Ligand SMILES: O=C(O)CCC(=O)C(=O)O
């Protein structure tokens with residue numbers, strides 16, 4: 001075990017990059033070397049475990065890693081996935097993708113009939129209510145509450161036995177009941193023929209039901225069908241394995257086309273020289289197996305034979321067979337996936353990317369180049385503020401957005417300060433996004449989250465200053481705390497909802513032409529460490545920086561990794577003012593402050609994330625300063641998956657609570 005298991009290469013890397021940015025060269029050097037060590041340890045463990053477990057997971061059949069026979073399954077899945085995407089795209093058209101698996105499950109389990117029965121009952125439609133209740137029960141046999149509901153209905157004067165019908169009953173079940181009647185009347189020939197029919201239909205229904213199971217994986221925020229999800233993952237591993245070739249054949253600064261062939265080339269010569277004709281023959285044959293058209297080696301082979309080598313020496317070595325099988329198969333599969341997307345579904349679904357998504361029954365593999373996809377995606381991002389929008393569309397959008405602005409105004413949101421460049425807003429300051437009570441709840445949530453373990457760690461690399469603790473909570477952590485009962489789902493919902501309001505406001509305020517997506521959300525507090533406040537000098541809570549670029553010492557800001565280059569807009573929703581210091585500041589490229597903002601509850605500062613908005617936070621010298629920090633993107637590929645998942649899970653927790661209430665009312 002490493003000395004400090006909680007310090008990862010990732011943290012060290014980020015710290016090193018920060019040190020680099022701040023031109024603390026010695027620290028950068030030291031930290032990056034520690035990162036190298038930890039990465040080696042980390043990747044070594046992964047290889048060890050994957051190899052060990054593959055061997056240990058014995059089921060009587062061997063499934064070695066990287067054996068091409070195991071690709072067959074995935075190849076089938078891959079074709080299946082492409083077909084599914086096209087087929088559904090054609091039939092569903094503009095239907096929103098990625099429907100909520102939780103609601104899908106409710107429909108499969110007839111949950112909606114529970115609502116239906118209550119609504120029908122309240123409307124005085126007794127017969128309907130009974131059939132809906134009964135239909136629900138048939139999908140949820142033994143459901144206590146519904147059984148007692150039905151007992152209640154039975155005692156109702158207007159209820160008759162014929163109302164107890166399963167409105168969703170499959171035909172084959174009805175036919176089965178008919179068959180039993182024929183049987184009772186002794187008509188066996190008819191019984192048999194009906195039962196044959198029932199059998200066929202039953203198997204068909206069973207098959208249909210099983211197919212409905214191939215939906216999205218409900219546990220993760222993965223909205224794709226099973227095969228699509230597997231394929232995405234599989235393609236990712238394939239591309240990764242393909243890249244291994246280049247990595248494995250680079251020797252110093254030279255890239256050998258294929259190291260194994262090279263080695264055989266050397267070997268055949270060495271063995272020939274040592275008089276080991278058997279091994280020389282095997283090396284020649286192995287080389288030719290990998291490079292069948294190599295005229296020089298064919299010439300060598302003839303020469304060896306003429307000088308007395310036995311034909312039987314020319315056998316391909318087993319590892320060459322294996323190597324070539326893998327190589328050819330990989331090439332073939334990657335050929336299908338010529339348009340190496342990180343995620344096949346994103347591309348096929350997203351008609352906005354300007355890609356032809358028409359469903360052709362013969363699937364053409366590799367119809368698109370990788371660059372096409374990338375360029376199309378880039379263009380979409382540019383379109384967000386680019387000129388291509390029909391005038392009437394633009395006018396309609398602006399009307400909607402101005403209406404949103406008025407709505408927020410009516411709810412108490414007011415813009416205090418704004419700054420434009422070429423008539424385009426680049427930053428604003430507004431108030432009224434949260435009430436005092438809401439702010440208090442969220443500060444409490446942040447404190448609970450911190451006490452329960454996240455955020456503050458003595459070794460946390462995100463501490464920008466030794467004089468402050470920096471601790472936060474993401475939406476996912478909020479959800480997990482709610483799930484474990486440590487905080488209420490309501491307060492986590494508040495956290496998410498206030499953020500969403502800021503997002504909606506920004507989208508209209510910045511007059512965006514495409515949707516603004518969350519990409520990262522962090523409820524975060526900076527707490528002054530008592531006794532470490534003397535002599536802070538220029539020390540800031542958060543040094544001047546750009547949110548999507550790396551600020552260089554010459555004042556330029558490089559929009560390149562490891563910066564979060566996809567971040568397009570930023571916002572901070574402040575939650576309190578009972579602390580000293582902590583002003584938010586905008587700065588110019590020489591780090592001179594050009595504007596400053598005092599945080600207080602409900603106040604939002606928002607800006608485009610680039611070098612036009614360099615900013616920082618002044619030292620917090622007493623107390624705790626809390627805010628919801630949010631970053632946004634116009635690129636749907638960087639949507640904040642954790643938030644989407646947390647929103648869904650919290651919504652279903654709240655729904656469940658309401659449902660329990662509803663059941664106890666009846
Ligand atoms: O908390 C603030 O006011 C600003 C924080 C910030 O700029 C950041 O986290 O990137």
Ligand SMILES: [Fe+2]
Nearest residue numbers: 545546547615
């Ligand atoms: Fe920032």
